[in-house]
Amino acid sequence: MTSLLEVRDATKRFGGIVANEGVSLSVREGEIVGLIGPNGSGKTTLFNSIVGHHALDAGSIRFGGREITELRVPQIARLGLLRTFQQTRVFRGMTGIENMLASAPPEGTGLAVMFGRSQPREAARADDLLQFVGLYEKRHLRAGELSFGQQKLLEFAMALMRSPRMLLLDEPTAGINPTLINNLVDRLQRANAELGITLLVIEHNMPVIMRLARRLYCLAHGKILAEGAPEQVQRDPRVLEAYLGAA
Protein backbone atom coordinates (compact mmCIF):
# COMPACT_ATOMS: atom_id res chain seq x y z
CA MET A 1 0.00 0.00 0.00
CA THR A 2 1.29 3.49 -0.74
CA SER A 3 1.82 5.95 2.05
CA LEU A 4 -0.69 8.65 2.91
CA LEU A 5 1.87 10.95 4.49
CA GLU A 6 5.43 11.02 3.23
CA VAL A 7 8.07 13.28 4.77
CA ARG A 8 11.41 13.28 3.00
CA ASP A 9 14.66 14.72 4.39
CA ALA A 10 12.90 17.52 6.25
CA THR A 11 15.26 20.06 7.74
CA LYS A 12 14.16 23.04 9.82
CA ARG A 13 16.42 25.53 11.55
CA PHE A 14 15.63 28.34 13.95
CA GLY A 15 18.63 30.62 13.80
CA GLY A 16 21.44 28.43 15.05
CA ILE A 17 19.18 25.65 16.34
CA VAL A 18 18.64 22.73 14.01
CA ALA A 19 15.21 21.54 15.16
CA ASN A 20 14.81 18.91 12.44
CA GLU A 21 17.59 17.48 10.32
CA GLY A 22 16.99 15.15 7.39
CA VAL A 23 13.85 13.70 8.92
CA SER A 24 12.07 11.11 6.79
CA LEU A 25 8.98 9.23 7.79
CA SER A 26 5.95 7.74 6.15
CA VAL A 27 2.53 6.78 7.38
CA ARG A 28 0.25 4.45 5.44
CA GLU A 29 -3.47 4.91 5.13
CA GLY A 30 -5.28 3.48 8.16
CA GLU A 31 -2.19 3.21 10.36
CA ILE A 32 -1.60 4.48 13.87
CA VAL A 33 2.01 5.59 14.15
CA GLY A 34 3.72 6.96 17.23
CA LEU A 35 6.35 9.68 17.40
CA ILE A 36 8.44 9.75 20.56
CA GLY A 37 11.56 11.54 21.68
CA PRO A 38 12.93 13.58 24.58
CA ASN A 39 11.82 17.14 25.24
CA GLY A 40 13.10 19.50 22.62
CA SER A 41 13.93 16.76 20.16
CA GLY A 42 11.88 18.45 17.43
CA LYS A 43 8.56 16.56 17.43
CA THR A 44 6.28 19.58 17.50
CA THR A 45 8.50 21.32 14.97
CA LEU A 46 7.98 18.40 12.60
CA PHE A 47 4.20 18.68 13.03
CA ASN A 48 4.40 22.41 12.38
CA SER A 49 6.33 21.77 9.19
CA ILE A 50 3.91 19.11 7.99
CA VAL A 51 0.81 21.29 8.43
CA GLY A 52 2.40 24.30 6.75
CA HIS A 53 2.88 26.43 9.84
CA HIS A 54 6.35 27.31 8.65
CA ALA A 55 8.39 26.64 5.55
CA LEU A 56 10.99 23.87 5.49
CA ASP A 57 14.62 24.75 4.94
CA ALA A 58 15.03 21.55 2.95
CA GLY A 59 13.04 18.46 2.12
CA SER A 60 9.55 17.74 0.94
CA ILE A 61 6.20 16.58 2.22
CA ARG A 62 3.53 14.68 0.33
CA PHE A 63 0.01 13.95 1.49
CA GLY A 64 -2.33 11.66 -0.39
CA GLY A 65 0.10 11.59 -3.30
CA ARG A 66 0.07 15.37 -3.51
CA GLU A 67 2.97 17.72 -2.94
CA ILE A 68 2.04 19.95 0.04
CA THR A 69 5.43 21.37 1.00
CA GLU A 70 4.54 24.86 -0.18
CA LEU A 71 0.90 24.95 0.95
CA ARG A 72 -0.26 27.00 3.93
CA VAL A 73 -2.07 25.82 7.07
CA PRO A 74 -5.71 26.31 6.03
CA GLN A 75 -5.14 24.78 2.61
CA ILE A 76 -3.56 21.67 4.06
CA ALA A 77 -6.33 21.43 6.64
CA ARG A 78 -8.89 21.52 3.86
CA LEU A 79 -7.15 18.55 2.23
CA GLY A 80 -8.11 16.56 5.31
CA LEU A 81 -4.85 16.71 7.27
CA LEU A 82 -5.58 18.21 10.69
CA ARG A 83 -3.54 18.66 13.83
CA THR A 84 -4.24 19.22 17.49
CA PHE A 85 -2.02 21.42 19.63
CA GLN A 86 0.28 20.42 22.45
CA GLN A 87 -1.06 23.40 24.45
CA THR A 88 -4.67 22.45 23.62
CA ARG A 89 -6.51 25.06 21.65
CA VAL A 90 -10.25 25.46 21.67
CA PHE A 91 -12.42 28.53 21.17
CA ARG A 92 -12.65 29.46 24.83
CA GLY A 93 -15.45 32.00 24.63
CA MET A 94 -17.72 29.72 22.65
CA THR A 95 -19.86 26.85 23.89
CA GLY A 96 -19.09 23.22 23.15
CA ILE A 97 -21.65 23.13 20.37
CA GLU A 98 -20.40 26.36 18.86
CA ASN A 99 -16.86 24.99 18.95
CA MET A 100 -18.02 21.96 17.04
CA LEU A 101 -19.99 23.90 14.46
CA ALA A 102 -17.10 26.32 13.98
CA SER A 103 -14.90 23.31 13.27
CA ALA A 104 -16.87 22.46 10.16
CA PRO A 105 -16.22 25.55 8.10
CA PRO A 106 -18.17 25.53 4.84
CA GLU A 107 -16.64 23.86 1.83
CA GLY A 108 -17.62 26.69 -0.49
CA THR A 109 -16.53 30.30 -0.39
CA GLY A 110 -19.61 31.85 -1.97
CA LEU A 111 -21.43 34.54 -0.02
CA ALA A 112 -24.54 32.41 0.33
CA VAL A 113 -22.51 29.68 1.98
CA MET A 114 -20.42 31.94 4.21
CA PHE A 115 -23.45 33.94 5.34
CA GLY A 116 -25.63 30.84 5.61
CA ARG A 117 -26.74 28.90 8.64
CA SER A 118 -25.14 25.70 9.85
CA GLN A 119 -26.90 22.67 8.40
CA PRO A 120 -29.05 20.47 10.64
CA ARG A 121 -26.88 17.50 9.74
CA GLU A 122 -23.84 19.41 11.00
CA ALA A 123 -25.61 20.01 14.29
CA ALA A 124 -26.53 16.33 14.46
CA ARG A 125 -22.95 15.31 13.78
CA ALA A 126 -21.73 17.76 16.44
CA ASP A 127 -24.08 16.14 18.96
CA ASP A 128 -22.93 12.66 17.97
CA LEU A 129 -19.28 13.51 18.32
CA LEU A 130 -19.78 15.28 21.64
CA GLN A 131 -21.55 12.13 22.74
CA PHE A 132 -18.61 10.11 21.40
CA VAL A 133 -16.05 11.92 23.57
CA GLY A 134 -18.44 12.13 26.52
CA LEU A 135 -18.99 15.87 26.54
CA TYR A 136 -22.62 15.96 25.48
CA GLU A 137 -23.82 17.02 28.94
CA LYS A 138 -21.38 19.93 28.88
CA ARG A 139 -22.26 21.11 25.40
CA HIS A 140 -23.72 24.44 26.52
CA LEU A 141 -20.76 25.34 28.72
CA ARG A 142 -18.17 27.70 27.37
CA ALA A 143 -15.06 25.81 26.37
CA GLY A 144 -12.96 28.01 28.65
CA GLU A 145 -14.98 26.72 31.61
CA LEU A 146 -14.15 23.08 30.85
CA SER A 147 -11.32 21.31 32.67
CA PHE A 148 -8.04 20.88 30.85
CA GLY A 149 -8.75 17.22 30.12
CA GLN A 150 -12.21 18.04 28.84
CA GLN A 151 -10.74 20.68 26.58
CA LYS A 152 -8.41 18.03 25.15
CA LEU A 153 -11.40 15.81 24.44
CA LEU A 154 -13.25 18.72 22.89
CA GLU A 155 -10.28 19.54 20.68
CA PHE A 156 -10.21 15.93 19.53
CA ALA A 157 -13.94 15.98 18.79
CA MET A 158 -13.49 19.24 16.87
CA ALA A 159 -10.83 17.61 14.73
CA LEU A 160 -13.21 14.76 13.93
CA MET A 161 -15.97 17.16 12.95
CA ARG A 162 -14.64 17.61 9.45
CA SER A 163 -14.04 13.87 8.90
CA PRO A 164 -10.31 14.27 8.26
CA ARG A 165 -8.28 11.65 6.45
CA MET A 166 -5.45 12.01 8.90
CA LEU A 167 -4.91 13.50 12.35
CA LEU A 168 -1.66 14.65 13.90
CA LEU A 169 -2.08 14.56 17.66
CA ASP A 170 0.47 16.39 19.80
CA GLU A 171 0.54 14.69 23.21
CA PRO A 172 -3.18 13.97 23.43
CA THR A 173 -2.94 12.49 26.93
CA ALA A 174 -0.60 15.01 28.58
CA GLY A 175 -2.16 16.38 31.76
CA ILE A 176 -5.12 14.05 31.71
CA ASN A 177 -5.99 11.79 34.64
CA PRO A 178 -5.59 8.01 34.18
CA THR A 179 -9.32 7.27 33.85
CA LEU A 180 -9.78 9.84 31.15
CA ILE A 181 -6.61 8.61 29.45
CA ASN A 182 -8.09 5.12 29.04
CA ASN A 183 -11.19 6.72 27.68
CA LEU A 184 -9.26 8.79 25.22
CA VAL A 185 -7.09 5.91 24.02
CA ASP A 186 -10.25 3.94 23.40
CA ARG A 187 -11.73 6.84 21.40
CA LEU A 188 -8.55 7.20 19.37
CA GLN A 189 -8.63 3.53 18.50
CA ARG A 190 -12.27 3.74 17.54
CA ALA A 191 -11.70 6.83 15.42
CA ASN A 192 -9.07 4.83 13.60
CA ALA A 193 -11.00 1.58 13.31
CA GLU A 194 -14.54 2.88 12.77
CA LEU A 195 -13.98 6.20 11.02
CA GLY A 196 -10.88 5.10 9.15
CA ILE A 197 -8.79 8.06 10.27
CA THR A 198 -5.04 7.65 10.04
CA LEU A 199 -3.21 8.81 13.16
CA LEU A 200 0.27 10.12 13.86
CA VAL A 201 0.62 10.60 17.60
CA ILE A 202 3.30 12.38 19.62
CA GLU A 203 3.32 10.87 23.10
CA HIS A 204 5.56 10.83 26.16
CA ASN A 205 3.36 8.32 27.95
CA MET A 206 4.98 4.99 27.05
CA PRO A 207 2.20 2.60 28.09
CA VAL A 208 -0.23 4.66 26.01
CA ILE A 209 1.85 4.71 22.88
CA MET A 210 2.67 0.99 23.26
CA ARG A 211 -1.06 0.28 23.33
CA LEU A 212 -1.92 2.59 20.46
CA ALA A 213 0.76 2.42 17.85
CA ARG A 214 1.85 -0.42 15.68
CA ARG A 215 4.91 1.47 14.55
CA LEU A 216 7.11 4.04 16.28
CA TYR A 217 9.57 6.70 15.24
CA CYS A 218 11.96 8.09 17.78
CA LEU A 219 13.45 11.57 17.34
CA ALA A 220 16.54 12.81 19.17
CA HIS A 221 18.33 16.07 18.54
CA GLY A 222 16.19 16.61 15.49
CA LYS A 223 17.09 13.35 13.79
CA ILE A 224 15.26 10.06 13.45
CA LEU A 225 17.11 7.76 15.81
CA ALA A 226 15.09 4.58 15.50
CA GLU A 227 12.06 3.23 13.75
CA GLY A 228 10.07 0.02 13.99
CA ALA A 229 7.72 -2.01 16.15
CA PRO A 230 7.07 -0.41 19.55
CA GLU A 231 8.75 -3.14 21.63
CA GLN A 232 11.77 -3.04 19.41
CA VAL A 233 12.14 0.75 19.54
CA GLN A 234 11.53 0.80 23.27
CA ARG A 235 14.37 -1.68 23.84
CA ASP A 236 16.75 0.03 21.45
CA PRO A 237 19.83 1.04 23.47
CA ARG A 238 20.22 4.28 21.50
CA VAL A 239 16.68 5.29 22.42
CA LEU A 240 17.24 4.53 26.08
CA GLU A 241 20.43 6.52 25.97
CA ALA A 242 18.75 9.49 24.30
CA TYR A 243 16.08 9.59 27.00
CA LEU A 244 18.54 9.12 29.85
CA GLY A 245 21.02 11.51 28.33
CA ALA A 246 18.35 14.16 28.09
CA ALA A 247 17.21 13.61 31.68
Added chain:
Amino acid sequence: MSARGRGRILAALLLAATVAAPLVVPALTVQFATLWVMIILALTWDILGGQMGYNSFGNVVFFGVGMYASAIVQVGLFHDVGAYTAASGTGVYPFTPQQYYVGLALGILAAPIAAVAVAALLGTGMLGLRGHYFAIGTLGLGIAGGEFAASWEYVGGASGFLLPVFPGAYETRALFFYGLCAALGIVTFLVLRRLYAGRFGLALNAIRDDEDKAEALGHHTVRNKVLAWCVSAFFVGLAGAIFGNMNGLIEPREVAFSGATFGVWMVLMALLGGKGTLWGPVIGAIVFHVFKELFWTYLLGWQRVALGLLIVGIVLFFPLGLLGYARERWPSLFGRQAVEGAKR
Protein backbone atom coordinates in the same frame (compact mmCIF):
# COMPACT_ATOMS: atom_id res chain seq x y z
CA MET B 1 -40.13 34.63 31.93
CA SER B 2 -37.53 33.37 29.51
CA ALA B 3 -34.68 35.58 28.44
CA ARG B 4 -35.97 35.29 24.92
CA GLY B 5 -39.39 36.55 25.98
CA ARG B 6 -37.76 39.47 27.76
CA GLY B 7 -35.81 40.23 24.60
CA ARG B 8 -39.05 40.30 22.62
CA ILE B 9 -40.66 42.71 25.09
CA LEU B 10 -37.58 44.92 25.06
CA ALA B 11 -37.64 44.99 21.28
CA ALA B 12 -41.36 45.83 21.24
CA LEU B 13 -40.86 48.66 23.74
CA LEU B 14 -37.98 50.08 21.71
CA LEU B 15 -40.02 49.89 18.53
CA ALA B 16 -42.86 51.74 20.22
CA ALA B 17 -40.41 54.34 21.51
CA THR B 18 -38.96 54.65 18.02
CA VAL B 19 -42.32 55.56 16.56
CA ALA B 20 -43.41 57.70 19.49
CA ALA B 21 -40.24 59.69 20.10
CA PRO B 22 -40.45 62.23 17.25
CA LEU B 23 -44.19 62.62 17.74
CA VAL B 24 -43.97 63.27 21.48
CA VAL B 25 -40.92 65.54 21.37
CA PRO B 26 -40.83 66.92 17.83
CA ALA B 27 -38.16 69.45 18.77
CA LEU B 28 -35.69 66.61 19.27
CA THR B 29 -36.40 64.69 16.07
CA VAL B 30 -32.98 65.38 14.60
CA GLN B 31 -31.41 64.37 17.91
CA PHE B 32 -33.24 61.06 17.78
CA ALA B 33 -32.19 60.52 14.19
CA THR B 34 -28.59 61.16 15.21
CA LEU B 35 -29.00 58.60 17.98
CA TRP B 36 -29.96 56.01 15.36
CA VAL B 37 -26.84 56.83 13.42
CA MET B 38 -24.82 56.39 16.60
CA ILE B 39 -26.47 53.01 17.17
CA ILE B 40 -25.51 51.95 13.65
CA LEU B 41 -21.93 53.08 14.17
CA ALA B 42 -21.65 51.18 17.44
CA LEU B 43 -23.30 48.03 16.05
CA THR B 44 -21.05 47.96 13.02
CA TRP B 45 -17.89 48.73 14.98
CA ASP B 46 -18.66 45.71 17.11
CA ILE B 47 -18.58 43.34 14.12
CA LEU B 48 -14.80 43.54 14.12
CA GLY B 49 -14.17 45.04 17.55
CA GLY B 50 -16.41 42.74 19.53
CA GLN B 51 -17.36 39.65 17.56
CA MET B 52 -14.04 39.24 15.76
CA GLY B 53 -11.70 40.76 18.34
CA TYR B 54 -10.09 43.20 15.92
CA ASN B 55 -10.05 46.80 17.09
CA SER B 56 -10.55 49.09 14.15
CA PHE B 57 -10.02 52.81 14.57
CA GLY B 58 -10.63 53.46 10.91
CA ASN B 59 -14.32 52.66 10.38
CA VAL B 60 -15.08 56.37 10.24
CA VAL B 61 -13.53 56.30 6.77
CA PHE B 62 -16.56 54.41 5.46
CA PHE B 63 -18.80 57.07 6.99
CA GLY B 64 -16.97 59.77 5.04
CA VAL B 65 -16.74 57.76 1.84
CA GLY B 66 -20.48 57.05 1.96
CA MET B 67 -21.23 60.71 2.54
CA TYR B 68 -19.13 61.97 -0.34
CA ALA B 69 -20.12 59.18 -2.71
CA SER B 70 -23.78 59.98 -2.17
CA ALA B 71 -23.22 63.71 -2.53
CA ILE B 72 -21.28 63.31 -5.77
CA VAL B 73 -23.99 61.13 -7.28
CA GLN B 74 -26.82 63.39 -6.08
CA VAL B 75 -25.26 66.44 -7.64
CA GLY B 76 -23.45 64.79 -10.53
CA LEU B 77 -26.65 63.39 -11.98
CA PHE B 78 -27.89 66.89 -12.79
CA HIS B 79 -24.97 69.32 -12.64
CA ASP B 80 -21.23 69.55 -12.92
CA VAL B 81 -19.94 68.69 -9.45
CA GLY B 82 -16.85 70.91 -9.60
CA ALA B 83 -18.83 73.95 -10.71
CA TYR B 84 -21.53 73.19 -8.13
CA THR B 85 -19.13 73.07 -5.20
CA ALA B 86 -17.31 76.17 -6.47
CA ALA B 87 -20.58 78.09 -6.51
CA SER B 88 -21.33 76.72 -3.05
CA GLY B 89 -24.64 77.83 -1.65
CA THR B 90 -25.34 80.61 -4.14
CA GLY B 91 -28.37 78.80 -5.45
CA VAL B 92 -27.20 78.86 -9.05
CA TYR B 93 -27.70 75.14 -9.28
CA PRO B 94 -31.24 74.33 -8.17
CA PHE B 95 -32.88 70.92 -7.91
CA THR B 96 -36.52 70.18 -8.58
CA PRO B 97 -38.17 68.02 -5.90
CA GLN B 98 -38.13 65.11 -8.29
CA GLN B 99 -34.43 65.60 -8.98
CA TYR B 100 -33.84 65.80 -5.26
CA TYR B 101 -35.51 62.49 -4.46
CA VAL B 102 -34.13 60.61 -7.46
CA GLY B 103 -30.66 61.91 -6.64
CA LEU B 104 -31.01 61.02 -2.98
CA ALA B 105 -32.19 57.50 -3.77
CA LEU B 106 -29.33 56.85 -6.19
CA GLY B 107 -26.85 58.54 -3.87
CA ILE B 108 -27.92 56.31 -1.00
CA LEU B 109 -27.49 53.36 -3.34
CA ALA B 110 -24.00 54.42 -4.41
CA ALA B 111 -22.73 55.08 -0.89
CA PRO B 112 -22.53 51.47 0.35
CA ILE B 113 -21.02 50.36 -2.95
CA ALA B 114 -18.22 52.89 -2.63
CA ALA B 115 -17.70 52.14 1.06
CA VAL B 116 -17.58 48.38 0.49
CA ALA B 117 -15.11 48.86 -2.35
CA VAL B 118 -12.84 50.86 -0.06
CA ALA B 119 -13.20 48.26 2.70
CA ALA B 120 -12.38 45.42 0.32
CA LEU B 121 -9.31 47.26 -0.91
CA LEU B 122 -8.05 48.33 2.52
CA GLY B 123 -9.01 45.00 4.04
CA THR B 124 -7.15 42.95 1.47
CA GLY B 125 -4.09 45.02 2.22
CA MET B 126 -4.42 45.24 5.99
CA LEU B 127 -6.35 42.25 7.27
CA GLY B 128 -3.47 39.89 6.64
CA LEU B 129 -2.16 41.62 9.78
CA ARG B 130 -3.04 40.19 13.15
CA GLY B 131 -4.94 42.04 15.91
CA HIS B 132 -2.78 44.82 17.30
CA TYR B 133 -0.90 45.48 14.08
CA PHE B 134 -4.18 45.90 12.30
CA ALA B 135 -5.45 48.25 15.01
CA ILE B 136 -2.37 50.46 14.70
CA GLY B 137 -2.64 50.41 10.93
CA THR B 138 -6.19 51.75 11.08
CA LEU B 139 -5.26 54.68 13.32
CA GLY B 140 -4.30 56.97 10.47
CA LEU B 141 -7.14 56.09 8.11
CA GLY B 142 -9.59 58.74 9.36
CA ILE B 143 -7.02 61.50 9.22
CA ALA B 144 -5.84 60.41 5.78
CA GLY B 145 -9.41 60.43 4.49
CA GLY B 146 -10.07 63.86 5.95
CA GLU B 147 -6.91 65.37 4.53
CA PHE B 148 -7.59 63.82 1.15
CA ALA B 149 -11.14 65.18 0.97
CA ALA B 150 -10.06 68.57 2.30
CA SER B 151 -7.54 68.96 -0.50
CA TRP B 152 -9.86 67.75 -3.25
CA GLU B 153 -11.42 70.92 -4.67
CA TYR B 154 -13.81 68.95 -6.86
CA VAL B 155 -15.81 68.02 -3.75
CA GLY B 156 -15.44 71.43 -2.15
CA GLY B 157 -12.08 71.00 -0.45
CA ALA B 158 -11.72 72.15 3.13
CA SER B 159 -14.85 74.30 3.06
CA GLY B 160 -16.96 71.25 2.48
CA PHE B 161 -19.74 70.02 0.25
CA LEU B 162 -23.16 71.66 0.58
CA LEU B 163 -25.90 69.19 -0.24
CA PRO B 164 -29.04 69.83 -2.28
CA VAL B 165 -31.71 71.45 -0.15
CA PHE B 166 -34.63 69.34 1.02
CA PRO B 167 -37.80 70.41 -0.83
CA GLY B 168 -40.07 70.82 2.16
CA ALA B 169 -40.65 72.33 5.58
CA TYR B 170 -38.16 71.91 8.41
CA GLU B 171 -40.43 69.56 10.40
CA THR B 172 -41.09 67.36 7.36
CA ARG B 173 -37.38 67.22 6.67
CA ALA B 174 -36.58 66.19 10.22
CA LEU B 175 -39.22 63.46 10.18
CA PHE B 176 -38.09 62.27 6.76
CA PHE B 177 -34.50 61.77 7.84
CA TYR B 178 -35.55 60.36 11.17
CA GLY B 179 -37.51 57.71 9.30
CA LEU B 180 -34.54 56.85 7.11
CA CYS B 181 -32.15 56.61 10.07
CA ALA B 182 -34.54 54.52 12.15
CA ALA B 183 -35.27 52.16 9.27
CA LEU B 184 -31.57 51.70 8.55
CA GLY B 185 -30.85 51.14 12.23
CA ILE B 186 -33.48 48.44 12.53
CA VAL B 187 -32.38 46.73 9.32
CA THR B 188 -28.74 46.81 10.46
CA PHE B 189 -29.69 45.23 13.76
CA LEU B 190 -31.76 42.49 12.15
CA VAL B 191 -29.18 41.67 9.50
CA LEU B 192 -26.40 41.42 12.07
CA ARG B 193 -28.56 39.26 14.31
CA ARG B 194 -29.13 36.92 11.40
CA LEU B 195 -25.45 36.85 10.40
CA TYR B 196 -24.26 36.22 13.95
CA ALA B 197 -26.64 33.27 14.23
CA GLY B 198 -25.05 31.48 11.28
CA ARG B 199 -21.66 30.38 10.04
CA PHE B 200 -20.42 33.93 9.76
CA GLY B 201 -20.89 34.53 13.49
CA LEU B 202 -19.09 31.30 14.27
CA ALA B 203 -16.23 32.22 11.95
CA LEU B 204 -15.85 35.68 13.53
CA ASN B 205 -15.96 34.33 17.08
CA ALA B 206 -13.45 31.65 16.15
CA ILE B 207 -11.05 34.31 14.90
CA ARG B 208 -11.58 36.28 18.10
CA ASP B 209 -10.91 33.31 20.36
CA ASP B 210 -7.99 31.75 18.49
CA GLU B 211 -7.11 32.68 14.95
CA ASP B 212 -4.36 30.05 14.66
CA LYS B 213 -6.83 27.38 15.64
CA ALA B 214 -9.33 28.64 13.10
CA GLU B 215 -6.67 28.36 10.41
CA ALA B 216 -5.65 24.92 11.60
CA LEU B 217 -9.26 23.86 11.07
CA GLY B 218 -9.24 25.15 7.52
CA HIS B 219 -11.11 28.43 7.93
CA HIS B 220 -10.76 31.04 5.19
CA THR B 221 -9.76 33.54 7.86
CA VAL B 222 -8.58 36.41 5.71
CA ARG B 223 -11.65 36.13 3.53
CA ASN B 224 -13.90 36.18 6.56
CA LYS B 225 -12.09 39.16 8.02
CA VAL B 226 -12.33 41.19 4.84
CA LEU B 227 -15.97 40.21 4.47
CA ALA B 228 -16.64 41.34 8.04
CA TRP B 229 -15.13 44.73 7.34
CA CYS B 230 -17.18 44.99 4.15
CA VAL B 231 -20.37 44.32 6.10
CA SER B 232 -19.38 47.12 8.48
CA ALA B 233 -18.59 49.42 5.61
CA PHE B 234 -21.88 48.66 3.90
CA PHE B 235 -24.01 49.93 6.77
CA VAL B 236 -21.63 52.71 7.80
CA GLY B 237 -21.59 53.94 4.20
CA LEU B 238 -25.38 53.99 4.13
CA ALA B 239 -25.47 55.82 7.45
CA GLY B 240 -22.94 58.32 6.09
CA ALA B 241 -25.08 59.06 3.05
CA ILE B 242 -28.14 59.72 5.17
CA PHE B 243 -26.31 61.64 7.87
CA GLY B 244 -24.58 63.88 5.32
CA ASN B 245 -27.91 64.86 3.85
CA MET B 246 -29.46 65.37 7.24
CA ASN B 247 -26.57 67.58 8.27
CA GLY B 248 -26.79 69.51 5.00
CA LEU B 249 -23.07 70.27 4.87
CA ILE B 250 -20.26 67.74 4.62
CA GLU B 251 -17.16 69.05 6.32
CA PRO B 252 -14.24 66.77 5.53
CA ARG B 253 -12.46 66.86 8.87
CA GLU B 254 -15.22 67.74 11.32
CA VAL B 255 -18.02 65.56 10.01
CA ALA B 256 -17.14 63.08 7.29
CA PHE B 257 -13.83 61.69 8.50
CA SER B 258 -14.01 62.85 12.08
CA GLY B 259 -11.89 60.34 13.96
CA ALA B 260 -11.98 62.47 17.10
CA THR B 261 -15.76 62.39 17.32
CA PHE B 262 -17.61 59.60 15.51
CA GLY B 263 -14.46 57.54 15.14
CA VAL B 264 -13.85 57.44 18.90
CA TRP B 265 -17.49 57.47 19.90
CA MET B 266 -18.32 54.28 18.05
CA VAL B 267 -15.63 52.46 20.01
CA LEU B 268 -16.73 53.94 23.32
CA MET B 269 -20.39 53.15 22.76
CA ALA B 270 -19.67 49.51 22.01
CA LEU B 271 -17.38 49.23 25.05
CA LEU B 272 -19.86 51.02 27.28
CA GLY B 273 -22.73 48.73 26.34
CA GLY B 274 -20.71 45.55 26.18
CA LYS B 275 -18.71 44.51 23.17
CA GLY B 276 -19.20 41.16 21.52
CA THR B 277 -22.93 41.22 22.21
CA LEU B 278 -25.79 42.20 19.93
CA TRP B 279 -27.62 44.47 22.36
CA GLY B 280 -24.54 45.93 24.04
CA PRO B 281 -23.72 48.48 21.33
CA VAL B 282 -27.38 49.53 21.15
CA ILE B 283 -27.59 50.13 24.89
CA GLY B 284 -24.17 51.76 24.89
CA ALA B 285 -25.15 54.15 22.10
CA ILE B 286 -28.34 55.21 23.85
CA VAL B 287 -26.66 55.82 27.22
CA PHE B 288 -23.67 57.52 25.65
CA HIS B 289 -25.71 59.80 23.42
CA VAL B 290 -27.96 60.91 26.26
CA PHE B 291 -24.97 61.72 28.47
CA LYS B 292 -23.15 63.47 25.68
CA GLU B 293 -26.13 65.68 24.86
CA LEU B 294 -26.66 66.49 28.52
CA PHE B 295 -23.00 67.46 28.86
CA TRP B 296 -23.12 69.61 25.75
CA THR B 297 -26.27 71.35 26.99
CA TYR B 298 -25.55 71.82 30.67
CA LEU B 299 -21.78 71.74 31.01
CA LEU B 300 -20.81 74.05 28.22
CA GLY B 301 -17.09 74.62 28.24
CA TRP B 302 -16.56 71.53 30.38
CA GLN B 303 -18.33 69.06 28.15
CA ARG B 304 -15.15 67.44 26.89
CA VAL B 305 -13.77 67.09 30.38
CA ALA B 306 -17.03 65.50 31.50
CA LEU B 307 -16.95 63.16 28.52
CA GLY B 308 -13.37 62.24 29.35
CA LEU B 309 -14.35 61.45 32.93
CA LEU B 310 -17.25 59.38 31.65
CA ILE B 311 -14.81 57.35 29.56
CA VAL B 312 -12.50 56.79 32.53
CA GLY B 313 -15.54 55.77 34.55
CA ILE B 314 -16.59 53.26 31.92
CA VAL B 315 -13.19 51.66 31.82
CA LEU B 316 -12.82 51.55 35.61
CA PHE B 317 -16.27 50.47 36.68
CA PHE B 318 -17.73 48.69 33.68
CA PRO B 319 -14.83 46.91 32.03
CA LEU B 320 -17.29 44.42 30.56
CA GLY B 321 -19.76 47.10 29.55
CA LEU B 322 -23.21 47.70 30.99
CA LEU B 323 -24.60 44.46 29.59
CA GLY B 324 -21.60 42.49 30.79
CA TYR B 325 -21.91 44.10 34.21
CA ALA B 326 -25.62 43.36 34.45
CA ARG B 327 -24.99 39.77 33.44
CA GLU B 328 -22.44 39.25 36.17
CA ARG B 329 -24.51 41.07 38.76
CA TRP B 330 -27.88 39.49 38.00
CA PRO B 331 -27.05 36.27 36.15
CA SER B 332 -30.53 34.84 36.79
CA LEU B 333 -32.02 37.63 34.70
CA PHE B 334 -30.11 36.38 31.69
CA GLY B 335 -29.43 32.71 32.24
CA ARG B 336 -27.34 30.64 29.88
CA GLN B 337 -29.80 31.16 27.06
CA ALA B 338 -29.43 34.91 27.30
CA VAL B 339 -25.66 34.68 27.16
CA GLU B 340 -25.96 32.73 23.96
CA GLY B 341 -28.87 34.65 22.63
CA ALA B 342 -27.13 37.96 23.09
CA LYS B 343 -23.95 36.72 21.54
CA ARG B 344 -25.57 35.55 18.40
